């Protein structure tokens with residue numbers, strides 16, 4: 001099918017909920033993508049932080065293929081090996097105690113919210129169900145996670161939303177204390193706000209929030225749907241903050257492209273969601289779990305050090321451009337945000353696409369880069385050269 005035919009069919013038969021770019025993607029290898037007409041793109045998006053092992057990864061494809069031949073799906077009424085192994089690996093590498101698996105980031109966060117509310121209900125009874133989230137956060141698109149998201153643009157049309165969220169200014173402990181009351185059961189945050197514009201929280205702020213949570217018996221819920229699974233150069237971004245969350249969610253990169261999400265709970269809250277209180281038909285699906293195991297096997301310590309190094313290299317290249325349009329470079333590992341000035345991020349993103357590099361936008365005029373974690377230095381250089389052509393001096 002040509003790009004033109006494909007776009008026409010999409011317009012007609014797929015619900016137009018996405019403002020798609022006029023670009024079709026057919027296949028890829030490494031961090032390079034190709035359209036149906038052979039047009040080539042360096043990918044600095046990973047399908048929004050998903051394709052952690054890049055495209056055409058044979059080990060990943062084989063893991064899925066072999067599992068598909070053996071057992072493609074089984075209900076959670078029975079035990080299956082890939083799911084068990086995955087939970088064990090995730091817990092051992094994160095210091096958490098047990099895992100719940102679902103299919104997406106929003107579903108993962110919904111589960112964390114349920115856990116926090118039930119924890120509080122079991123211990124204190126009703127009236128203690130409010131969760132503090134941060135201004136400019138993003139937690140998902142369901143009726144509950146939209147309202148958990150601390151951006152007013154998401155609080156439209158779909159009333160009534162799930163109640164029980166209050167938004168505190170990031171980096172402002174006084175504001176968080178002022179917004180908290182006897183009705184609070186948890187604080188939920190991204191240690192680096194992704195959709196909000198690649199905004200890292202300071203160690204000091206996150207540690208103070210963690211202390212407040214302990215003191216008040218609020219659960220600390222960390223949303224690592226975007227930052228988790230190697231994106232920032234550690235398996236979870238919280239591991240660089242000197243904290244241990246009560247619950248941490250993940251999704252996007254976990255299975256390298258198959259739909260999977262979930263959350264990990266600490267020992268003292270592992271029993272909160274008791275049998276019958278939470279479930280997901282596809283959760284821990286054997287194929288998704290086999291893919292995720294391959295991702296985690298690939299993301300060993302050496303690999304993560306390389307992710308950090310590649311990120312630092314990219315940040316250096318952007319600094320060296322001396323571009324009048326780059327007001328700042330933020331982020332960690334391969335989660336990078338360029339704060340633009342005097343140039344619109346969406347326009348730049350479109351212009352870069354036309355020149356053969358895919359990028360993302362975020363927050364207030366930020367160009368966001370989330371390349372596959374396996375991207376080569378050659379691909380990085382090729383992409384950066386194109387960006388330099390539009391942003392450089």
Ligand SMILES: *Cc1c(COP(=O)(O)O)cnc(C)c1O
Nearest residue numbers: 104105106138139140194225226
């Ligand atoms: C993408 C994202 C979500 C939502 O994930 P979906 O899989 O689209 O539901 C939630 N939280 C954060 C931090 C995200 O980046």
